[in-house]
Each structure stands twice: as C-alpha cells, then as structure tokens.
Amino acid sequence: MTRLVLAHDYLVQVGGAERVVAEWAAGFGVGRVVTLAYRAESTFDAFAALDVQATIPASMSGQVERMLPALPAIAARTRVSGADVALVSSSGWAHRFHFDMPHVVYVHSPARWLYAADDYRLRLSAVRRAGLTVSTPILRRGDAEAMAGATAIVANSAVTQARIRVAYGLDSTVVHPPVEPVAPDAIPPGRELPTAFAVVVARDRGYKNVSLAIEAARAAGLAIAVVGAGSEALDDPGGGVHGLGRVSDAELCWVYRNAAVVVGAGREDFGLTVLEAALEGTPAATVAAGGYLETVRSGVSGAFAASATVGDLAEAIRVAQGVDPEGVREWGRAFRRDAHVARLASLIDEAVERA
Template identity: 65%
Template sequence: MPEIVLAHDYLVQCGGAERVVAHWASAFGSRTLYTLAYSPQGTFDQFRDLDVHPSIHGSLTAQVERLLPALPAIADRTVVSGGDVALVSSSGWAHRFAYQMPHVVYVHSPARWLYAASDYRMRLSPMRRAGLWASTPLLRHGDREAMRRAASVIANSVVTRDRIREAYGLDAEVVNPPVEPVAAEARAPRHPLPDAFTLCVARDRGYKNIGLAVAASRVAGLPVIVAGSGSEQLDRPEEGVHGLGRVTDAELAWLYRHADVVIGSGREDFGLTIIEAALEGTPAAVVPAGGYLETVSPGVNGFHAGSATPEDLAVAIRAARELDPVASRTWARRFGLDAHVGKMSRVLEEVVQRA
C-alpha cells in the first residue's frame, strides 16, 4: 500500500465527512493530514493522534466559515507534501490545495455556496449574500480548474456523481462512505427523555430541514429528539421537542438503539445517519430525494415519504415503526468499512502506478 497523506476542508465539527476521514486515518495508517482549520475540541478525538497541518491558526479557526472571501486564496496556498498519494475529502476547498503528489478527490458534494446556492445563502446576511452572488462566476472558474487537476474523482453517492457531472463535466466513480457502529458501548444522555420518540441527527443548518422532522413527528403523535450542534436552541420539552445539542458517540449510539424511527428530512448527498441507525436495528422515515434514495430500501430499513410534507412524512414514520430490526441491520452491513477500503485502495494504487 502506498503512503497516503490525507486532506480535508476543515476540522471544526463532528459531521459525516469528518467521520469518513477518521475512518481513513485508521484504515490506511495515515499519520499526516492537511486542512484549512483545526479545532481539536470541536471535532472527533481520533484526529488528536495525527500530525495535523492547519493553514489558519488562532482565533480565526472558530470563524473559518466567515472567511469565505479569503478562503480560495488560502486554499490555493496550502501546500501538501510527503507520501506517495493524497486522499482528499472535499465539499468545497480541499481539492484546491497545492498538491506535490498525485491526488484522489472524494467528493461529498460540490460546493453548496457555488452549485446549491439556495441551501447556503439562506444563512448569510444580505450584504454577504450579494457579495457571494457577484463573485460566483469567478469562484466557479477556479473551482472547476482545481477539480480537473485531480488524478481521480470519486463521488460518495449517485446524486453526487450527477452533480459532479453537471458542475465540472467529469465522470466520477461512486464509492459509498464507510459506515460502522458509532460506538461499542451506549450511554444515555443526561437529559430527561420520553420512552418513545423519533430521532433527527442534524446540525442546525437550513438544508437539514429540522423543522420538517419536528412537524412530521408531531403529526405522527411522537416527541422528537434532535441531536447535533446548535440543536440545543430548539429544546422545548413541553412541545415535544428535545434539542440535545452535540452528543458523544456513546450517547448517539444510545439514541440510535432506543429511537422508534430516525428521520431524514434534509437535502442530503448520502445521509450517514440513516445507515448508522440501521446498524442498531432502527428504521428510517425520509423524504424521497438525494442520498436517501440509496440509503433506504423501502420496506427493509425504512420508507420514503410520498412527498416532503409533514403529513406524508408522518405516514412513513408510522409504517417504519413496524419493520423488522434484523432486516435493517442486514441492509446496513453492505455499507461497511471493508467494502469501502477495498474500492478506495484499488483507486489509489492505480493512481500511483500511473504517476
């Protein structure tokens, strides 16, 4: 196996993309990781054992997303060296780094602020929204040039493959993310919780559409637990909404195991949480779009709603509660780490041989 250097946009949160990179570090024995910003307390503990090279330091680390106008230039000047090949996790920036070796880009999504602007700009002030709109043509030009420098481009799902083709004019192979149980032991959160509940695992981002999950749970007659950074702002137990904020992996495992149904209500490119829940025997009720079309097998580990409305999603919630936990676990195992590593190893070795 060649020596593999890792790269990722920025390590400041506990999201699905960060979990994928953590799996890579362990599976490929990688010790070096390049990124724009690194907050050890804000992301998974596994990265503490790596030699992490951030381009942004100090107090600016916590404000990395607010540095959007400067990020293209910072990314372009982030030099990645050492190793035989770089494995790049990107949803916007890491593919722009200056690689001194062949590199493979694993795309979680083409940059939302460039190619799915309605998802991203809703979080910006009117002034920043106008600035992004004006600079989009130039940003897209640089983004496309950077992606075309990759030795190979991999998509995390079929929907991402289609978006890559539309954004960059490139054909990408699909390799689904590795999904393993989030923790060996489960621990109940220190928060009074109902006996029966739906679960929505999502950071408080507009495209996650947490409001739909809350509304659908209410129609289905179940309280909802929301876990993820920022969700503590939604905590209204008297209204059947329990916002826990960021939880540990052990607490997340407990929530997966005890939830009646996990809800997928956002615009996801894959949706790791659906498979993580299925590994614990918990079915899903999801909107009929994006990565959920791959991660949910109707009648096996969940159901797609007839439409993205609270009423139709509630129908899917009620139906999912009747599914067999064993079938959910069996379905989820096909997305395991071994299958992912086997496919990615082949791609990496082919790239090194061509170099």
C-alpha cells in the same frame, strides 16, 4: 508500500464528512491530515491522535466559515507533500490545495456556496450574499480548474456524481462512504428522554429541513430528539421536542439504539445518519429523494414518504416502525468500512499507476 496522506477542508465540526476522514485514518492506518483549520474541541476526538497540519492558526479556527472571501487563496497556498498519493475529502476546499503528488478527490458535494446557492446563502447577511453573487463566476472558474487537476474523482453517491457532471463536466466513480457503529458502548444522554421517540441528527443548516422532521414526528404521535450543534434552540420538552445539542458518540449510539425511528427530511447527498442508526437496528423514515434513495431500502431498512409533506412523512414514520430490526442491521452492515476501504484502495492504486 504506498505512503498515503489525507486532506480535508477543515476539521472544526462534527459532520458526516469529518466522520469519513476519521474512518479513513483508521481503515488505511494513516496518521497525517492536512487541512485549512483544526479545532479539537468541536470535532471528533479521533483526530487528537493524528498529526493534523492546519494552515489557519488555531486562534482563528472558530471563524473559518466567516473567512469565505479569503479561503480560495488560503486553500491554494496549503501545500500537501511527503507522501506518494493524497486521498482528499472535499466539499469545496481541499481539492484546491497544492499537491506535490497524485491526488484522488472524494467529493461529498460540489461546493454548496457555489452550486447550491439557495441552500447556503440563506445563512449569510445581505451584504455577504451580494458579494458572493458578484464573485461567483470567478470563483467557479478557479474551482473547476482545481477539480480538473485531480488524478481521479470519486463521488459519495449517485446524486453527487450527477452534480459533479453538471458542475465540472467531469466523470467520477461512486464509492459510498464507510459506516461503522458510532461508538463501542452506549451511554444515555445527560437528560431523560421519553420511552418512545424519533430522532433527527442534523446541524443548523436550512437544507436539513429539521422543522419538517419535527412536525412529522408530532403528527405521528412521537416525541423527537434533535441532535446536532444549534439544536438546543429548538428544545421544547412540553411540545415533545428535545434539543440535545452536540452529544458524545456514546450518547449518540444510545439515542440511535433506543429511538423508534430516525427521520430524514433534508436534501442529502448521501444520508450517513440513517445508516449509523441502521447498525443499531433502528429503521429510517425519509423523503424519497437525494442520497436517501441509496441509503434506505423501503420495507427493508425503513420507509419513504410519498411527498415531502408533514402528513406523508408522518405516515412513513408509522410504517417504518413495523420493519424488522435484524433486517435493518443487515442492510446497514453492507456499508461497513472494510468494503469501502478495499474499493477505494483499488481506485487509488489505479490512479497512481496512471500518474
């Protein structure tokens, strides 16, 4: 039986990539993950049951994103061994690890800090932006060399597949991420929400475009719940905005299940949250771009906005609310974990045979 080890950039947040790794651990029955940093209190509880091997000391795990200048070297010194093959989850770092075995890299996105500067650098100080600009050519060369060393490359969407080709000149195979209900039980969040509300799930990232989602919900006559780290700063119940911050999976399940619609306004490589909501029968209203073109089917699981404007997204919110919930659930079930694991297992076997 093939021994599998997982690798991931860093486990310090609650995001789509981290949820994929948690699903891999369950779907493949793997108990070990190699990563740059691990912060148990700020990521998924599922990792507490695994053997997580982190390179960066726990005392520094909360500062990992501030360690950017040193991360390429730290990643290169992170050794992955003790298995027949590694399944690697990367948004910029894990494919740079040192692998003692064949490794299949599952790319969520080529590193935004290198290839999508407008998305990433807005969050940096002027000094750090200047430093990153100067060092980008060297960092890109090292990044490309590391990706070229992969035994096989898998993209999470057609959007990412195209970005991989542009960034690295390499081919990849698309396998959509696994999507399971976020929790077996639904528990109301610690604060009361209106009877009718929209929801947007997004961490504090400029490319998530949360402000557009908020304004569109208001224009559609709905309050909106904003879920994700940093969303507390947006809290304005009098204005119809409920910034819930980070919530438990059970609370997120309740929010998905009770929302009138989930809103997607950002530039997504895949768009996992709209499928998590779909499994609860909640339709999506999104911009017609990026990964949403693969995770939403107009008239079946939701509606697309004609343009990324408040008025058009508001109209999509109104239309999406009329979609049949059972059709939405059926759409979501097509992305369940079993199909994902079977497809990925086949690609892993092929990669091991070629190695």
